[in-house]
Amino acid sequence: MLQDQNTEITSKSEPSKNVGRLVCVGTGMHLAGQISTLSKSYIEIADVVFSLVTDGFAARWLDAINADVRSLQSFYAKPDEVKNRRDTYSEMVNAILTEVRKGKLVVCAFYGHPGIFACVAHMAIKQARAEGFESNMLPGISAEACLWADLGIDPGNVGHQSFEATQFLLYNHIPNNCTHLLLWQIALAGEHTLTQFSTTTAKLEILVDHLSQWYPLDHPVVIYEAATLPFQQPRIDTIALSDLPFAELRSISTLMIPPSKKLTLNQQILDKLGITADTIG
Ligand SMILES: C[S@@+](CC[C@H](N)C(=O)[O-])C[C@H]1O[C@@H](n2cnc3c(N)ncnc32)[C@H](O)[C@@H]1O
Helix, strand or coil, X not given: CHHHHHHHHHHHHCCCCCCCEEXXXXXXXXXXXXXXXXXXXHHHHCCEEEEECCCHHHHHHHHXXXXXXXXXXXXXXXXXXXXXXXXXXXXXXXXXXXXXXXXXEEEEEECECCCCCCCHXXXXXXXXXXXXXXXXXXXXXXXXXXXXXXXXXXXXXXXXXXXEHHHHHHCCCCCCXXXXXXXXXXXXXXXXXXXXXXXXXXXXXXXXXXXXXXXXXXXXXXXXXXXXXXXXXXXXXXXXXXXXXXXCCCCCXXXXXXXXXXXXXXXXXXXXXXXXXXXXX
């Protein structure tokens, strides 16, 4: 009986291993206006908020809705430091999990969608679940969602593909040039060391040469940057593919390559389905 009482006191004063909770939310791209009501509510009630947002305005907006917001930005390499981004990400996950283990409701607020071309939220959720903590992700409006809206393209018309630019270069990806192709992190194309924050003209020339297997060198490509603040307009710069190595690319640039070929019908499938080409809209 005495032992039971002691156990109860201990469990009340020291939160059990599984009391903490982690919720990763997306804040959208555009300051304050693209976050879901549910995600904002979690930020408001969180014991601790870890943030990775694009600018000081967004950081201050978060500060106004929760008193304990900690930026994860400080884990990136300092200007004169060489640091592998894998180390940065694992330090971020450790910082997040340390607070979850204390039994807190921890919310991670990432710009855009927390799980699109962003590994920290996935890593932190996986680790939290492995340790028995409840953990989930709430979607946000990503750069890609803004891109389709700003460029007036329905990606469902001919389909689309998305690749991280360096992965596209390093692996045997074969783009389907009948669809729209997005290359994320174009400003880092070919930067495989995970220590630099920009690419080089030479690496972009290799990318252009590679792409020229499927796209003519004068094919128009779009450098896209979604607006993140109310007074900004999106950047939509259309250039020839061959000019890409000399274009101004920033960490927030995404490359959109429109199709260079028309869709063609799959006659074998049409035959199997008993459909004739003239009946397809
Ligand atoms: C690490 S990923 C983060 C993506 C983010 N999680 C999202 O949901 O959009 C960074 C890449 O996202 C894209 N990106 C980020 N901000 C952007 C913006 N304002 N406009 C267009 N693309 C952007 C760029 O390709 C950039 O290199």
